[in-house]
Structure formats: C-alpha cells, structure tokens
Amino acid sequence: MQAEIITIGDEILIGQIVDTNSAWMGTLLNENGIKVYQITSVSDNRQHILNALKEASERADIILITGGLGPTRDDITKHTLCEYFNAKLRLDKDILVDVTNIFKKFGREVTEINRKQAEVPENCIPLHNYNGTAPGMWFEEKGKIYVSMPGVPFEMKALMAEEVIPRLKKKFTLPFIMHKNVLTQGIGESALAEKISSWEDSLAIENITLAYLPSPSLVRLRLSTRGTDANKMQDSINRKVAELKKIAGDYIYGYDNDTMESVVGALLLKRKETISTAESCTGGYIAHRITSIAGSSDYFKGAIISYANEIKTKELGVSEEILKEHGAVSQPVVEQMAKTARERLNTDYSIAVSGIAGPGGGTPEKPVGTVWIAIATPQRVFSKRWIFAGNRERNILVTGLTALNMLRKELLSNS
C-alpha cells in the first residue's frame, strides 16, 4: 500500500515555514504499514496542484493533501479539488454546525466568508475538524483515495489520528512494519560500516533493511522489516540487535528515543547517585543537556562554569602554577576541576572539560578542537584528551556527548 503526501502553500517554498507535517504523517503512516513513496510541496497555484494530484495518483493508492483550506483568497485547494473531480460545492449542514460551534467558543458570529468553510465538493465525505473551521475531505475515485486536510499541524494531526487512519484500516488489510533504532557514539559512519559489514550482509535473509543516520559524533542505525507475523519479525530484530551488540556494543549507548542525557540520567536515578559538572569550553552546555530531562533534579545538583582561568583558580582549586606550567587545556587542570567540583558540590560523580572550541585560541601543539575531559568518581579521577575537528558549535556539541558517554561507560563498568 503506497501513499503520497502533497503539501500546498507558497510559505513552504519560500522557506517561511519548515514542513514538519510531512514527517509526522510519514511516521504515523509507516507505523500503520503504509509506505510513503513521495512528498511533494507545491505552490498555491491551480495548475500546479492539478498536476501534482494527477502525477501522485499515477504512483500511489492514497494521496494525502495538506494546506490551502483557509478562508482567504490565496487558499484555493477546495476549488481546485472540485475542478480535479469535476464536482460542485454543496453546503454541508453538519459541518456548518462544527463551524458555528468553533465561532461560539470564541464568542463570535459566523460571517459569510466563514459559512463558506462548510461548503464541500459534492463527491467527498467531509471529516469533522473540531479544532478549526476547515473540514477534512475524503474522496474515492478510480480505486484511489484522496484526503484533503488543513495545514495547521494540530488540526491535521487530530484528523489523521481520529479519522484518516481508522478509515484506511477499515478499507485495507495493512502489513506490520517494525523499526528498531540502535544509537552509537564515537565511531564514524564509514568505520562503523566496515566493522559491521558481514553482519549487515546477513540482514537480507531476515528481510531486514538497514539505514545509517549520522549526526555529529553519533550514528543511528535503523533496522526495518515488514511482514504479517509480528512475533516472528520481533524475534528476527531482537536476534540481529543481540548480534550487533557483540560486534559494536562498545559504541551503543541506547535505542529508539533514548538520548545520551536520558540514558545517563536513568542510570544515575537507578543507582541513586548524583552528578555535577565543571565546565570551561562547553560553557554550561553539558549541564544544560543533563537538565533538559524532566526530573533531572533527582540526580543533578549543580555546576561551576569556569570560563576564565581566575574562576578555575578561585572556585575549582586549580593553582596558578599548574595553569602556568601546563595551560588551561591540560590533564592536571581538568582533573583538578573534576575533583574539586565533586567535593564542593557534594556529588558522587563530576564531569570536567577544558578545551579550545574555536575559532580562535588554537596553537600547533593544541589545535582548535583539543579537549581534555575528566571524570571524578567515588574511587578515582581519570581523564582523556580528544581532538575534535569541527567548528565552534560542533566542538561544543561533540564534547558534551563524549563527556556524557565517558560517564555512562564508567557507570556501567561499576555496576
């Protein structure tokens, strides 16, 4: 079963809004066994919309259309659908009740222009939209299904979940689709691909496909399969993930919707242990990521951000001699930062970082991207030097991920 999505609106083409609707619809359709073949964004132009409808109907069974249903003149989707299906508009009394109710909510009268929102092409089944004035519209013609929905995300989402998906499920017998995301850190896409090459080859027999989804310092591996026997599919995925863990387990930090900070947070919560940070080049970014998780106050107590050397000395016990001898980006400095932060902030663990985020500050011995990361634990303080090769933003990001992953591994090795 194949679908296509057509999003209508000049604001998408000039980049004024990012089309988040399509990704949301794609996820929902996929979870329900419907493959999205193509997404097409077109302008508020009659002929362009007609062409897009015709082309999509030649490739797909289901055509989902969003946008262009407002009451103003530049919204022409409804009239264009009439032209496409050679149908007239009719006033739908049920929909008029919906529209009237929406206006009542805001204490307003229904104007003539808004009454028109209750007019629908005579060949469609109108779908109730309780969040706005434009109804959804369901068309069936020549074995194809067309659904037109408003572009406002929360209106579209309610229509998709409450009307469109249930109707599609009634209409078609859909296969199961299953995805599993394996999240890795600290290995590049191509090095990972080489490492797991023969495992990857073995996926075909199980009818599993693999995608590499890289972002700075992370690679997400997505395993996908479709079929009719959900149990068997789940078994295959589980078996293959178990095999992968044996080959590349060192790099795997989580699955599906996990984030590095959610994984670290869950570990600390389970162990009833606490964390603090002492940050120089990341300037609070690591603390920010940790506290982006709801409930992080159960394990995160605080941080000392020592951007200036003066603060490293005054607040983190780094002596001026050590700074002079080794420089701020050095092992003794970062280890002292971690040690002092752990003690002063009274936590079980502390992460400390000191590095050169760039663009300035690099030297031949310590180029931009050089970062020392230390972890203080109840037992010891250890550290490692990294050289990241990004711009400022990326170096800060990758330092944060790497530091959290160092702590994660330490927690696991001590469990």
Add this chain to the structure above:
Amino acid sequence: MQAEIITIGDEILIGQIVDTNSAWMGTLLNENGIKVYQITSVSDNRQHILNALKEASERADIILITGGLGPTRDDITKHTLCEYFNAKLRLDKDILVDVTNIFKKFGREVTEINRKQAEVPENCIPLHNYNGTAPGMWFEEKGKIYVSMPGVPFEMKALMAEEVIPRLKKKFTLPFIMHKNVLTQGIGESALAEKISSWEDSLAIENITLAYLPSPSLVRLRLSTRGTDANKMQDSINRKVAELKKIAGDYIYGYDNDTMESVVGALLLKRKETISTAESCTGGYIAHRITSIAGSSDYFKGAIISYANEIKTKELGVSEEILKEHGAVSQPVVEQMAKTARERLNTDYSIAVSGIAGPGGGTPEKPVGTVWIAIATPQRVFSKRWIFAGNRERNILVTGLTALNMLRKELLSNS
C-alpha cells in the same frame, strides 16, 4: 529563474527526520531572486531518483539535490547521477586531498571506502566540502543546472553559501532582492500586528512586503523588496525601519543575523564589562548561549549552576531561612543569587534565574512556567517575575531569551 529542490532519503519519507534543509535553501534562493517552484522528497531508489530528476528538469532551470552521498551502500545518488547523465566516475585528485585532510584531522587513515568519496561523475565540476567527505557536484546539461549536495545540514549550508549561490550569480543576471529582518522579543505575533497595523498598510506604496516569522518569545519581521535600483530600495527600507523603531522600538533587540546573545555580547565587549550567571531552572542554558559566541571569553567569566537548594545555600549565600520562608522560586532568593554570583565571580553584571520549568513542580500559587529573573549591576539588583506558558524545553528557552533581554535593556539604559 526557477529552481526545484529534490531531497533524497528514506529517512525523510518514513518521518525519521524533518526536512529542514529545503526551507533553509528556499529562503536563501528567494533572497537571491530565485523562485523555488517545487520541493520533492524521494526514496533512496534508483528509478525514483531518475524520474524525479527528469520531471524537475522539465519544469525548472536549476535542480538542487541533497542527500544520498554517504559512503555506505544505501547511498546511491552518485551512481544514479552517472546513469542520468550517462557518465563514468573518475577519481578527483583535489577532492582526494580534501578527504585525506578530513581524516588527518581525526588522526585516521583513509580507508578504501572513503577513497571512493573522491570519485565523481566525469561531467561534473566538484565543489569543495570542507566539513565532510562527500563533495558537492555541479552539472550543466541542456541549459539546465543540477547541483548535488550532502544532506548533512551544515555541510549543505556551507556549500550553498560559498559555492552554489556565487556560481549561480555569475551564471545568471538576477534581480535585486533586498531583505531587512527586524528582531523583536517579548510581544506576541497578533499583538505586534495590531500595534504596527497602520505602518504595515503604508508598506505597499514603497513596494515592500512584510512577513511575520514567530518562534518562542520572538517575532522576526522580514521586510522584502525587489527591483532594479538598489539605492532607492535601500532608502525605502531604511525609512520604514526608522518608522517602525518609533512604534515598536521597545521590543526590537536586533537586526538580520543578530542573536540575543550576540547583541548582549557586543554591548559588553564595547563597554569592556563582564558577566556571570547563577542559574537554577535553566541549568546552564544561559551560560551556554552566551558562550556559543566566538570570543565570549572576553566578557563571560563563569557561572554557578545551583540546581539543588543545597548549592544555592552553600555557593550562592541563600540562607535556609529564606528558602523555607519564600521557596526557591522567589524574589529574595533570585536577587541573592545574582548578588553573590556577581561578587564571587568578580564580574560587572550577573544574571540569576529560578523557576519551574515543568512538567512537575507546579503549584496553584506557582504554576509551571513561573520564573524569577534578577540582574545584579554595579549599581543595584533588580528582578521580575514572569509566567511562561510552555513545555519544559520552551520554558527554558524563553527564560534564557527574556533574561538576556533584561540585561540588554539595562545596559542600554546605562550608556
């Protein structure tokens, strides 16, 4: 001059990633006088890519393609372009140097699979990508231009800005398009629209159009005009911006590529003054934003993140009595935090925040989104209570922007 964008990748169709590239490219092309006619997202499938290329070339003059250029097996764009243009791959020595340099940076050897990244179709001009291993590729055939770029946003953005747009400008005579972005904080889109309604009406005579681009707590107003007389256009824009400043100047914090932290940073730098933060609910986010600016070490010295009350007491001089009497989210607490941080971290100014980011922790008196923000200056400490109405992520974001804007206004009132 019409362009089309083709984004390649199953991950877009199954909704795993939101296609933000297209909106970014649409904006940039538009600013340079090139209209985007259609955006098409297709799967990592040979025939599908071939069809999309052919169809786009029938409608547009310029076809911009992103995605599918990784070194792994599911990335087939390069081979498909060879098939489309009936061209062979050749190893490009300059690009091989780029690839080798990228690996050198990481202290790694170039593997066979990575060497292949330097192979390009023989009929293309390779474009240097200094941020990744896949080069951009520029093709000209039958009067049409095709450009293939990686899907990784920061790689694509650098290629677009440094290679593609300059080459398109050389190739075509594009009309002058002029934009001016006026950045506001602290007023909603509709309230702003009402406030500037008659000013907005007056734009048409000057051939200026206006767009409202809202994001949490910010509204960007984009004035656009196109024509042939750049001086006259610039005059019109300047005059209208001056008028706007009189009407809504209180809300304007910057222009064009300014960010709240760049504006605050520039002010501090000019005044040779320094800043620190004391953060509770934002957990380091404000320090992170300040230090995202290159050169911020000239004015940012550090921060104390006091997530736990214990840290507020121990490190920021907030007495247990005050905490007990007023709660952590209160005026006396946040003012003490700002005062102590300013003194301890030895800075001219300090920003302190304490609030309830959510989802937990709210009460009827202090609902989720309640935030106290204090600013300590050489002269005084002042504070204000805000109630933001977002989820956790949004409350942290808006608190950061609001706090920085409070400091910005204080700096300006004292200049």
